Each structure stands twice: as structure tokens, then as C-alpha cells.
Amino acid sequence: MVVRDGARGRARQMMGSVALVLSLALSAPLAAETTSAFARSLATAASAEAPVAEWYRQTGYDTLWTGPEDAARRAALFAALETAHDHGLPPARYDLAGLRAAFAAAQTEGDLGRLEVAMTRSYLAWAGDLTSGLLVPRQIDPTIVREIPLRDPQELLRAIAGDDPAAVLHGLIPSSTVYAQLMKAKIGLEDRMARGGWGPPVPGGALAPGDSGGRVVALRDRLIAMGYLARTPTRDYDRSIQRAVQSFQLAHGLPADGVAGEATIAEINIGPDARLKSVIVAMERERWLHIxxxxxxxxxxxxxxxxxxxxxxxxxxxxxxxxxxxxxxxxxxxxxxxxxxxxxNPSWGVPRSITVKEYLPLLQRNPNAVGHLQVVDRSGRVVSRGAVNFAAYNARNFPFALRQPPSDGxxxxxxxxxxxxxxxxxxxxxxxxxxxxxxxxxxxxxxxxxxxxxxxxxxxxxxxxxxxxxxxxxxxxxxxxxxxxxxxxxxxxxxxYTAYPEAKGRMGYRRDVYGRDAKLWQALADAGVELGADSQ
The missing domain is CATH 2.40.440.10 (L,D-transpeptidase catalytic domain-like)
Structure with a gap:
């Protein structure tokens, strides 16, 4: 796992003791030796991170968070950090509880200097994670080669130092409708998990129109809980259940025949916890996708x-x-x-990997193999096969390429x-x-x-x-x-995307054909991301 350094909760009010500490410590002009103590502790704490150290050097060690004039800014940051779970991000990474406790316990200028840096680190981590993602994707899976722009820490600090920090923090949230729909789905799935999930799985194998009995009731109840079927007392696989199954199939990339075959039942029996993982991974992908x-x-x-x-x-x-x-x-x-x-009418230039791994061994056994392909030299000229001793070469030094000219095949x-x-x-x-x-x-x-x-x-x-x-x-x-x-x-x-909003905002789900999302979820979990509840 690689974590990038870098909405439902309502902002809690600053504790009265915090306000009192800050008022007593900072309301009056500071003596030179006190200011020096604050600056020294701040500089020492910031020294491990060049962008943070540079910011405070440039601003003369002025405060962003710990001064009485910074109350709105720190309240806005605290309110934003409270929503970390809703964004599928790990709250512990930003240590909101620790920051609040540090404010309550601050007694010296040294305490305030260290707290100032801790607040800046949390802000930069939060801003980086929201705008560029928590993970470095190609280090989790090398086939995710998306170029992800990273925000300049100095730019982020200049923005939050402005007059409207709440607007700046809100502007960090991905603005796509897709992201908002994914967040809504996440909250809905967590609510469903807290209420016991979607009920018992459907037992046994396939079900089809005309069937009746307890297994149909289990299918009915599952479809109702997932929102594909209105409440009904039926015990029969009737037209209403058939239409609900079709809707489910369309939303899950299955043939929409209205028959609950084994593949459909398997998808129906996947619990909200697994779907929630897909949604959280999709939210991370949206944070990478700047389009x-x-x-x-x-x-x-x-x-x-x-x-x-x-x-x-x-x-x-x-x-x-x-x-x-x-x-x-x-x-x-x-x-x-x-x-x-x-x-x-394209010609096909056979990729080097296919040429040397698949076709060169065939040509070494039989120079006339794969006769639909031309042998070409580095200048693109067709070379007679009789002029090439294929056995003299290996995958590293084979000097020719293969090309298929335009044709019906x-x-x-x-x-x-x-x-x-x-x-x-x-x-x-x-x-x-x-x-x-x-x-x-x-x-x-x-x-x-x-x-x-x-x-x-x-x-x-x-x-x-x-x-x-x-x-x-x-x-x-x-x-x-x-x-x-x-x-x-x-x-x-x-x-x-194994989770993506479809028509009218309903979530569609697909199978993780490459296992990529499973790896991404594990990396997110290792970074501290948690599901909202246990579910069957």
C-alpha cells in the first residue's frame, strides 16, 4: 500500500476551555522572548517537511490556525475533517480528536507552535487526499497508469490563508455529479448495513417465472430490501418479480431475461458490505479522474x-x-x-512482446509458420523468410518485426x-x-x-x-x-469502475474482472479506511 502524503457531520463547537487558553495566550502582544519560543518550536516541528517549513519562513512564522483571528479557519477545517468517513477517507489520518485535545491542553508557546504545524499537516493531507486521492495507484497496480495532478502545497496554503476558508475547503471536494452520487450511495449502504443488511441470502439454485414457495419469498424480500421491488405479499414468481429481476440484471451487467439463474442469484446474494467497498474504491478513482x-x-x-x-x-x-x-x-x-x-484498412504491426514470445518460437520450428505475417527489417522493408536464420536469434536480439498487411482476416x-x-x-x-x-x-x-x-x-x-x-x-x-x-x-x-451511477442515479455494479478493485480496497483498508457496519 502507498498512501499519498499530503457529508454528513456537523461542526462541533470549540470547547470553552480551548477558547480561554487561546485568549489568554494570544490576545495581548507577545513579548520578544515568547514570540521567539513560538517561532522556535514551530520551526523545529516544521523542519521535516520542506513545503511547511518554507511557508512559515515566508510568512514570518505567522499563524494560520492558532491565533484568535484564526477561529473561523480552524472551525472550518475541523468541520471538514469531521466528514472524512463520508468521503471514504480514514479519519485517523487527520487526527481531528488529537488536534482538539491538543488545543484544550495547550499551555505554552511551544505547545502552540507544535500545534500550528500539526494543523497545517492535517490540512495538507486532507487537501491532497481529496484532490488527488489517498493512494498512488500505479504503485498498487502497475496497470493503473493514469496521470494524476498533485496540488502545490504553497498554492493550497495561500488559498486557505485567504478570507473564505470554508469556501476553499468545500472547493477541494471533487465537483463531479458522479462523486456526489457515489457519496450518497455510500451513506445509503451504511444505513442499510446498520439496519441489518438486505436480509438472508436466497438459498439454492436458479428460480424462474412460475416457481413458488419459500425460496421465491427469500428472493422477493431481497429485491424489496435492495429497492428493486415494491412491497408485495406474493409467494409466486410473478410478473412483478420478473420485472424486478430484469431491473436488477440491467444494473449489474447481466443478460436481462428476468430469470434468476445461478449468476443472477450469486449477484443478488452479494451483501451491502461488498457493494460498499466497490463504492468507496470508485470514490477514490473519482479523486484521480480530473476530466x-x-x-x-x-x-x-x-x-x-x-x-x-x-x-x-x-x-x-x-x-x-x-x-x-x-x-x-x-x-x-x-x-x-x-x-x-x-x-x-489498417496493417497490423505485431507488438514486440507477441512477436518474440508467441511467434518467434513457431518460426524457429518452421520458418513458414504464420504465413499471413510479413517479416520486416528495421527500415520497414519486407524480408524473405528464406534469408533469415530464425534459430540464430532469441527474444532479446531478434532484429526483425512482423506485420500483417490489410486484409479481411x-x-x-x-x-x-x-x-x-x-x-x-x-x-x-x-x-x-x-x-x-x-x-x-x-x-x-x-x-x-x-x-x-x-x-x-x-x-x-x-x-x-x-x-x-x-x-x-x-x-x-x-x-x-x-x-x-x-x-x-x-x-x-x-x-x-465496478460501481457507477446509471439512469436516474441508481448504482450499477460490475464484477471485478481483473481483481484491481480488491487490491485497491485492501490498500485503502491498510491506510485506515473502514466500512460503516457489519453485514451479512
């Missing part, structure tokens, strides 16, 4: 196996996708970039969607259409395969052409590799 959702963008949620074009918050195009296999070097990464162009299909990046990840067509019939679609080497690539191309190009289908079809029929640039790049976000 503008109001602009037109491509959203690929890997556990949902879909790609969408979202325009001003509305999904205007959706297609199924295949993501990377669940093996260490083939899982699709998480990052954001700008899609710049598409390539029609090309691994990239007929079109690829490019956002050039160091990970060599992009969206593309595929000749393996049958894979899209599966519910769990993790089969690629890391790139995103698209079920409806021509429709996606039409949707993306429609903003710059009134004859997009005719033009695109002409490119296809030519058989030539053709690059079509976008007049305006399109943000593309490869994300991984």
Missing part, C-alpha cells in the same frame, strides 16, 4: 465491457467491447488520452481508432466476432476490440462531414491503408 465530462468524449469502462460516446452527459452511442485477458502482461491499462485519427479488422500512447493501446475492429456474444469479454492482448467499429467511426466522423458513410465506404472499398484525421481530437478515457 471534463461536459465535452464530447469516449468512455470505455472495462468491467462493463462497453465503449460509449458521451456528449454533454448523455450517451449518444454505445457498443460492446473485448478487453485484455486477465493475465499480468495483457490486462488493459487505465489512462486518458486524445483520439486523433482512425485508420481504415487482419487482426485489427477494417478500422482502428488511434490515440497514440506509450502503451500501444488503441480501439479496433476484429474478425473474431463471436467473442462479443459472451457476457465476460476479456480475450485481447490489451487493446480494446469493438463490436460495431463502422458505426463508431460514423458517429465520430459525423461531426465533420455530412456524407460520412459514403466517404468511409469509399475508403473501405479502396483496400488501401488510409488515415482519416479528426478536425478536433476526442478525449478517450479507459476506466475501471
Amino acid at each position: 471534463d465530462r461536459t465535452v464530447r468524449h469516449i468512455w470505455v469502462n472495462q468491467p462493463d465491457f462497453t465503449a460509449r460516446i458521451v456528449d454533454h452527459g448523455r450517451t449518444v452511442f454505445r457498443t460492446r467491447v473485448v478487453i485484455g485477458k486477465d493475465v499480468p502482461d495483457q490486462r488493459s491499462p487505465e489512462f486518458s488520452d486524445e483520439m486523433e485519427h482512425i485508420v481504415v 487482419n487482426a485489427l479488422g477494417k478500422v482502428k481508432f488511434m490515440f497514440p500512447n506509450q502503451y500501444n493501446i488503441y480501439l479496433h475492429d476484429t474478425p473474431s466476432k463471436s467473442l462479443f456474444d459472451n457476457d465476460v469479454r476479456a480475450y485481447s492482448h490489451g487493446c480494446i476490440r469493438v463490436a460495431d467499429p463502422f458505426d463508431l467511426a460514423h458517429a465520430l466522423l459525423s461531426v465533420q462531414s455530412d456524407a460520412v458513410e459514403e466517404e468511409f465506404n469509399a475508403y473501405l472499398k479502396s483496400g488501401r491503408e488510409t488515415t482519416v484525421k479528426f478536425e478536433k481530437t476526442v478525449p478517450v478515457h479507459l476506466v475501471y
Whole structure:
């Protein structure tokens, strides 16, 4: 676990004893030797952290928190820190109780100097965690390669030193509607857990329309508790239960057939505590994700196996996708970039890892293997296989590349969607259409395969052409590799949310196909994040 250094509670009032201590200590002008004692203790306490030490040097060791004129600022910080649990952050990290106790116990200028620094440290940790996340994600999972901007501590300190600290603290909270919906879901799940959860799990195997009896009652009660079914006395798997099961299936990425098969029952029996973990991890992901959702963008949620074009918050195009296999070097990464162009009739430059791990051993056994691929040298020239002694090379020194020219059987299909990046990840067509019939679609080497690539191309190009289908079809029929640039790049976000708000704010949940969220939750728990209650 790596923790970054860096709303429901109401602010408690400062204890009368704290106010009295501060008033007696600071209301009158301080003698030179007393001021020196405060500055010395403050400087010593701040010396271990350069940004804190630099701030106080620049301000002449003026107070942010411990002076009588700082009452509103410290009250605002205390009120903010009280909401740590609601944000899925560990309250102990900010030590609100310890800060309050230190104010109550402060007797000397040395005490106040150390307390001043402790308050600043808590504020910077709070501000950093809210704006950039508690964890350093790629150190938890190396496939989370998202670039996360970090706020400058000096900037944060200048902001809180201003005239409206409450507004500054509120402004640290992620502003996305998604974050607010996740927080609402978190509080709701904790409330449900405190009231005993969703009741007993549904026993046994599948249930279907026409069934009746105790197991149907258990299913009914579970659906009522989760909010998918209005209260009803029925013991039969009737139309109302069928519709509720369909709603549940849609919200959990399952085929919406209204039949409570084994996969559906398994999802229904997952308790609110597990769902709460997904929501808390999703809140952490939102703290990493500094994007503008109001602009037109491509959203690929890997556990949902879909790609969408979202325009001003509305999904205007959706297609199924295949993501990377669940093996260490083939899982699709998480990052954001700008899609710049598409390539029609693409050739496939086989990635180096695939070339040397999968194809070189085949070529060493039989130089005529994988005949659909060309052998090319460093200049991109096609080399005769007869001129290459494949047995003379290994994975480290093989000097050639492999390329598949445009064709109906090309691994990239007929079109690829490019956002050039160091990970060599992009969206593309595929000749393996049958894979899209599966519910769990993790089969690629890391790139995103698209079920409806021509429709996606039409949707993306429609903003710059009134004859997009005719033009695109002409490119296809030519058989030539053709690059079509976008007049305006399109943000593309490869994300991984197992909990995400769907229509009307209802939470949707997906399976943790790569186990990424499990690792993130463990890191958050190791950092002190706790669930609200025990649940069955």
C-alpha cells in the first residue's frame, strides 16, 4: 500500500476551555522572548517537511490556525475533517480528536507552535487526499497508469490563508455529479448495513417465472430490501418479480431475461458490505479522474465491457467491447488520452512482446509458420523468410518485426481508432466476432476490440462531414491503408469502475474482472479506511 502524503457531520463547537487558553495566550502582544519560543518550536516541528517549513519562513512564522483571528479557519477545517468517513477517507489520518485535545491542553508557546504545524499537516493531507486521492495507484497496480495532478502545497496554503476558508475547503471536494452520487450511495449502504443488511441470502439454485414457495419469498424480500421491488405479499414468481429481476440484471451487467439463474442469484446474494467497498474504491478513482465530462468524449469502462460516446452527459452511442485477458502482461491499462485519427484498412504491426514470445518460437520450428505475417527489417522493408536464420536469434536480439498487411482476416479488422500512447493501446475492429456474444469479454492482448467499429467511426466522423458513410465506404472499398484525421481530437478515457451511477442515479455494479478493485480496497483498508457496519 502507498498512501499519498499530503457529508454528513456537523461542526462541533470549540470547547470553552480551548477558547480561554487561546485568549489568554494570544490576545495581548507577545513579548520578544515568547514570540521567539513560538517561532522556535514551530520551526523545529516544521523542519521535516520542506513545503511547511518554507511557508512559515515566508510568512514570518505567522499563524494560520492558532491565533484568535484564526477561529473561523480552524472551525472550518475541523468541520471538514469531521466528514472524512463520508468521503471514504480514514479519519485517523487527520487526527481531528488529537488536534482538539491538543488545543484544550495547550499551555505554552511551544505547545502552540507544535500545534500550528500539526494543523497545517492535517490540512495538507486532507487537501491532497481529496484532490488527488489517498493512494498512488500505479504503485498498487502497475496497470493503473493514469496521470494524476498533485496540488502545490504553497498554492493550497495561500488559498486557505485567504478570507473564505470554508469556501476553499468545500472547493477541494471533487465537483463531479458522479462523486456526489457515489457519496450518497455510500451513506445509503451504511444505513442499510446498520439496519441489518438486505436480509438472508436466497438459498439454492436458479428460480424462474412460475416457481413458488419459500425460496421465491427469500428472493422477493431481497429485491424489496435492495429497492428493486415494491412491497408485495406474493409467494409466486410473478410478473412483478420478473420485472424486478430484469431491473436488477440491467444494473449489474447481466443478460436481462428476468430469470434468476445461478449468476443472477450469486449477484443478488452479494451483501451491502461488498457493494460498499466497490463504492468507496470508485470514490477514490473519482479523486484521480480530473476530466471534463461536459465535452464530447469516449468512455470505455472495462468491467462493463462497453465503449460509449458521451456528449454533454448523455450517451449518444454505445457498443460492446473485448478487453485484455486477465493475465499480468495483457490486462488493459487505465489512462486518458486524445483520439486523433482512425485508420481504415489498417496493417497490423505485431507488438514486440507477441512477436518474440508467441511467434518467434513457431518460426524457429518452421520458418513458414504464420504465413499471413510479413517479416520486416528495421527500415520497414519486407524480408524473405528464406534469408533469415530464425534459430540464430532469441527474444532479446531478434532484429526483425512482423506485420500483417490489410486484409479481411487482419487482426485489427477494417478500422482502428488511434490515440497514440506509450502503451500501444488503441480501439479496433476484429474478425473474431463471436467473442462479443459472451457476457465476460476479456480475450485481447490489451487493446480494446469493438463490436460495431463502422458505426463508431460514423458517429465520430459525423461531426465533420455530412456524407460520412459514403466517404468511409469509399475508403473501405479502396483496400488501401488510409488515415482519416479528426478536425478536433476526442478525449478517450479507459476506466475501471465496478460501481457507477446509471439512469436516474441508481448504482450499477460490475464484477471485478481483473481483481484491481480488491487490491485497491485492501490498500485503502491498510491506510485506515473502514466500512460503516457489519453485514451479512
